Amino acid sequence: MLFSRxxxxxxxxxxxxxxxxxxxxxxxxGMIRKLASGIxxxxxxxxxxxxxxxxxxxxxxxxxxxxEVLMPAVQPAELWQESGRWQIYGKELLRFQDxxxxxxxxxxxxxxxxxxxxxxxxxxxxxxxxNLYQIQVKFRDEIRPRFGLIRGRExxxxxxxxxxxxxxxxxxxxxxxxxxxxxxxxxxGLTFKVVEADSxxxxxxxxxxxxxxxxxxxxxxxSCTSCDYAANLEKAEVAPAPGEPAPPVGNGPxxxxxxxxxxxxxxxAFLKLMxxxxxxxxxxxxxxxxxxxxxxxxxxxxxxxxxxxxxxxDLILAGLIRVQELTGAEVGFAGPxxxxxxxxxxxxxxxxxxxxxxxxxxxxxxxxxNLNRDVKxxxxxxxxxxxxxxxxxxxxxxxxxxHGIEVGHIFKLGLKYSKALKATYLDADGKDHYLYMxxxxxxxxxxxxxxxxxxxxxxxxxFPMALAPFQVGLIPIGHNDPAVSECVExxxxxxxxxxxxxxxxDRDERPGVKFKDCDLLGLPLRVVVGxxxxxxxxxxxxxxxxxxxxxxxxxxxxxxxxxQIAQEQNG
RNA sequence: CGGGACGUGGCGCAGCCUGGUUAGCGCGCCUGCUUUGGGAGCAGGAAGUCGGCGGUUCGAAUCCGCCCGUCCCGACCA
Numbered sequence: 001m002l003f004s005r006x007x008x009x010x011x012x013x014x015x016x017x018x019x020x021x022x023x024x025x026x027x028x029x030g031m032i033r034k035l036a037s038g039i040x041x042x043x044x045x046x047x048x049x050x051x052x053x054x055x056x057x058x059x060x061x062x063x064x065x066x067x068e069v070l071m072p073a074v075q076p077a078e079l080w081q082e083s084g085r086w087q088i089y090g091k092e093l094l095r096f097q098d099x100x101x102x103x104x105x106x107x108x109x110x111x112x113x114x115x116x117x118x119x120x121x122x123x124x125x126x127x128x129x130x131n132l133y134q135i136q137v138k139f140r141d142e143i144r145p146r147f148g149l150i151r152g153r154e155x156x157x158x159x160x161x162x163x164x165x166x167x168x169x170x171x172x173x174x175x176x177x178x179x180x181x182x183x184x185x186x187x188x189g190l191t192f193k194v195v196e197a198d199s200x201x202x203x204x205x206x207x208x209x210x211x212x213x214x215x216x217x218x219x220x221x222x223s224c225t226s227c228d229y230a231a232n233l234e235k236a237e238v239a240p241a242p243g244e245p246a247p248p249v250g251n252g253p254x255x256x257x258x259x260x261x262x263x264x265x266x267x268x269a270f271l272k273l274m275x276x277x278x279x280x281x282x283x284x285x286x287x288x289x290x291x292x293x294x295x296x297x298x299x300x301x302x303x304x305x306x307x308x309x310x311x312x313x314d315l316i317l318a319g320l321i322r323v324q325e326l327t328g329a330e331v332g333f334a335g336p337x338x339x340x341x342x343x344x345x346x347x348x349x350x351x352x353x354x355x356x357x358x359x360x361x362x363x364x365x366x367x368x369x370n371l372n373r374d375v376k377x378x379x380x381x382x383x384x385x386x387x388x389x390x391x392x393x394x395x396x397x398x399x400x401x402x403h404g405i406e407v408g409h410i411f412k413l414g415l416k417y418s419k420a421l422k423a424t425y426l427d428a429d430g431k432d433h434y435l436y437m438x439x440x441x442x443x444x445x446x447x448x449x450x451x452x453x454x455x456x457x458x459x460x461x462x463f464p465m466a467l468a469p470f471q472v473g474l475i476p477i478g479h480n481d482p483a484v485s486e487c488v489e490x491x492x493x494x495x496x497x498x499x500x501x502x503x504x505x506d507r508d509e510r511p512g513v514k515f516k517d518c519d520l521l522g523l524p525l526r527v528v529v530g531x532x533x534x535x536x537x538x539x540x541x542x543x544x545x546x547x548x549x550x551x552x553x554x555x556x557x558x559x560x561x562x563x564q565i566a567q568e569q570n571g
Numbered sequence: 572c573g574g575g576a577c578g579u580g581g582c583g584c585a586g587c588c589u590g591g592u593u594a595g596c597g598c599g600c601c602u603g604c605u606u607u608g609g610g611a612g613c614a615g616g617a618a619g620u621c622g623g624c625g626g627u628u629c630g631a632a633u634c635c636g637c638c639c640g641u642c643c644c645g646a647c648c649a
Contacts, residue, residue, distance in 0.1 A: 011582060015582070016583070034641095090647095109649055439649090478607075510606080512608075514609090
C-alpha cells in the first residue's frame with residue numbers, strides 16, 4: 001500500500017483535548033477523529049487495526065464453537081420492559097421514539113434481543129448447546145466518556161451469549177470461553193491478567209474480567225505474589241482475622257467532647273489514638289431504606305460488597321441533611337449506639353473492643369464502645385476493600401495492587417433472562433426447562449486503545465505485530481536516485497506478493513518526516529533503502545523497539561522479514 | 572450531577588485583566604525556487620461570523636448575563 005493514497009492525517013503536536021497516551025497517539029497517528037464526546041470516526045489506519053482485532057476474535061470464537069450473528073442496534077422498548085430493565089437501566093440507555101411514537105433504544109447490550117431470538121427459534125434439547133456472538137456497535141450514554149476509545153459512548157464490542165440445557169453445560173461453556181479469551185488476548189500481544197470479578201446479585205464465582213495491565217487503567221486489581229489469585233478490587237475478599245472477638249472492655253460507652261472534630265484523622269489526633277481504634281459510621285440510602293455501615297477507621301468501605309450483603313441495587317451515601325435527620329447529629333458524629341437503623345459491620349469491626357465511635361450528638365464521640373454489648377448489629381460481613389498490606393485470601397501470601405483496563409468480561413447469567421423472557425426448551429422426556437445462559441463480552445475498540453497504553457514511547461505507538469496496521473514500513477531515501485526508486489518499487493511488490501503488509505512511504509517528503517511518521521504509526525518493522533547501502537546490496541531493517549539498524553542483504557530481506565513477523569505474531 | 576479549566580483559520584497557542592485602525596504567532600495547506608539520512612530554507616498566497624444569543628458602550632475577541640460545547644478530578648459504570 002502506498003502512503004500517499006491513504007488518508008493518514010498525522011499531527012505534530014498533541015491535541016489539546018487528549019490526556020491519555022492512547023487517546024493522544026490515536027489522534028496524532030491519524031487513526032481516529034472525534035465527532036462528538038465519546039463518539040469517534042475510525043480512519044483507514046485505525047480501521048485496519050480494528051479489523052485485525054476482530055479477525056482474531058472471530059477465529060477464536062469460531063474455534064470455540066460459537067456462531068456469528070448480527071443483531072439490530074435499534075431495539076423495541078417492549079423487550080426491555082419484559083426483562084424489567086427498561087425501568088432500572090437508567091440514563092445510560094439511549095431512548096428515543098420512532099415516527100409512530102414507539103419507544104425504542106439503541107442497544108447497549110443484547111441479552112433481551114438474543115433471548116427473544118432463541119425463545120422463538122430454539123425449543124428442543126437437541127438444539128443445545130448454542131453459543132451466538134456478534135461484533136457490533138454499541139451505545140451507552142456514559143455519564144463521563146473519557147480517554148478516547150477507552151471509555152467511549154459509542155464503541156465496538158464482541159458480545160456472545162450461550163444457551164445450555166443445564167448448569168453443568170453452562171459451566172463447560174464458560175470454561176471454553178475462558179480459554180478462548182486467554183488465546184484472544186495473548187494473540188493480540190497484550191500483557192493481561194484474569195481476575196475474579198463481582199458477579200452482582202447472581203452470585204457465585206462465575207465472573208472473570210480480563211485486565212490489560214497499564215498504569216492508566218481505571219480498574220484496580222489485587223494480585224497475589226505467591227499463588228495465582230487475582231481479583232478486581234471490588235471483589236477481592238478480605239480474609240477474616242484469626243481468633244475470637246475480644247471480650248468487652250470498660251464500663252460502657254463514655255461520651256467525650258470532641259468539638260468540631262469530625263474525620264477519622266482529626267478524631268485520632270485529638271484523642272491521641274490510631275485510626276484503627278476508631279470506627280466510622282457511614283449512613284447510606286438504599287432502595288431498601290437507609291442503613292448504617294461500620295468500617296474501621298483505617299479501612300476503606302467497598303460499596304460493591306455492601307450492596308451484595310444488603311441485597312440492594314442502589315446505594316448512595318446520605319446527604320448532609322439526611323444524616324442529621326437519621327442520627328440527630330451533624331456529619332462527623334454518627335455512631336451505632338442508639339441508632340435506629342439496620343447496622344452492618346465489617347468483620348474487622350466485629351472483632352474490636354473498646355472502640356471509638358460518633359455519639360449521634362454534635363461535638364461528641366463515645367469511648368469504650370463494644371458492639372456485642374452496646375449495639376444491635378443486623379449483620380457482619382466483609383465490607384471493606386482489600387489493601388496491599390492484607391494477606392492473600394487464598395494462600396496468605398503477599399498482595400500487590402495493579403491498575404488494569406477491562407477488555408473482556410465473562411459472566412454466568414443463569415436463568416435471569418430466560419425466566420424473565422420465558423425462554424424454555426423441552427428435554428428428552430418432553431418437560432419444559434429454562435435455558436441456562438452465559439454472556440461474554442470483549443471491548444474490541446478498547447483493545448486498540450489498551451494496546452497503545454501498553455506499547456508506546458516518546459516517538460509514538462509501538463504496536464504488537466498482530467495488531468499493527470502494517471507489519472512493515474518501507475522508506476526510500478534519495479528521491480532522485482533511480483536505483484533507489486527501482487529497488488523500492490520492486491521490494492514493495494515482492495513483499496506484497498509474499499503476503500507481508502507493507503506501507504511504502506512514497507511521499508515527496510524529507511527523510512526525517514518519514515522516519516517520524518513511521519515511528520508514530522507504530523509499525524513494528526521498518527525497512528530503509530538508501531543509496532549507500534543499496535550500492536552494497538543491503539537494506540536497513542529496524543525493529544520499532546530497537547535502538548539500532550540491522551543491515552540485511554537484499555536477497556535475504558523477504559525471508560528475514562517473514563521470519564521476524566512469524567516470531568512476533570504469536571498464534 | 573458536584574468541583575476545576577477551556578472555547579480565537581485545519582492543529583497548537585498569544586491577544587482579553589486595562590474595550591479603540593487592516594485580530595497576531597508557530598505548525599499545516601496552495602504556488603514557485605532551492606534543499607533531501609530524524610519533523611528544511613526563501614518568496615508569494617488562501618483560509619477566522621474570535622462557540623452561540625442577548626446586554627452595556629459612540630465602539631466588544633476584550634466588560635456583564637444566559638446558553639451550548641469540550642477536557643480534567645469526583646460521583647457513576649450491564
